[in-house]
Amino acid sequence: MSAAFAEREVERRGLTNVEILTGGTHPAGHVHKGVVETMSELDIDLSEKTPQEISTEALESCNVVATMGCSTLELDADDVDVRDWALEDPDGKDPERVRAIRSEIETNVRELFDELFDEE
Incomplete structure (x- = not known):
């Protein structure tokens, strides 16, 4: 969800100097069905996405x-600014809870982009 919202912010703001890396150190085998369904409510299609592993080397860059x-x-x-958003895992949660987590992620991403790019 966070990568999808970050990609949307990059597009909305017309940023050309941002690269979004997404993945996990121990990724799931698939995007959870509830997440796919909840994101589709916002016309964001994650149905063909597959969680990827991301290396420590990539994170350190x-x-x-x-x-x-x-x-x-x-x-x-x-020199890496690490932010832990302390979010609940949406896997197995009811749709209302997944929507609440989605909303929290969307807000965090928007606020991060405001902080990083509204100063330019």
């Missing part, structure tokens, strides 16, 4: 890393 709350991420790069 980033300016900002946002974790969803289930990570024990430790990076050696001092």
